[in-house]
Amino acid sequence: xxxxxxxxxxxxxxxxxxxxxxxxxxxxxxxxxxxxxxxxxxxxxxxxxxxxxxxxxxxxxxxxxxxxxxxxxxxxxxxxxxxxxxxxxxxx
Numbered sequence: 001x002x003x004x005x006x007x008x009x010x011x012x013x014x015x016x017x018x019x020x021x022x023x024x025x026x027x028x029x030x031x032x033x034x035x036x037x038x039x040x041x042x043x044x045x046x047x048x049x050x051x052x053x054x055x056x057x058x059x060x061x062x063x064x065x066x067x068x069x070x071x072x073x074x075x076x077x078x079x080x081x082x083x084x085x086x087x088x089x090x091x092x
Contacts, residue, residue: 006041011050018048
């Protein structure tokens with residue numbers, strides 16, 4: 001199932017609607033999102049601020065996905081071995 005992350009403008013709208021006293025369902029309706037999406041966003045970011053919520057999203061996004069095991073030292077070592085005509089299997 002595919003999904004679309006909240007945009008910065010949607011986060012600003014959530015903050016504005018909260019200040020106006022809208023319910024989670026009403027905010028979700030205005031954004032065209034599920035109430036659970038808005039609820040999760042508010043649960044992740046207590047004392048909601050669109051700027052801080054967006055910054056936290058970017059930080060969390062950096063940490064997800066596959067992490068590389070490649071380092072500069074390993075790269076130098078690999079290049080040295082390749083220059084000595086080692087095969088990739090021998091290097092591994």
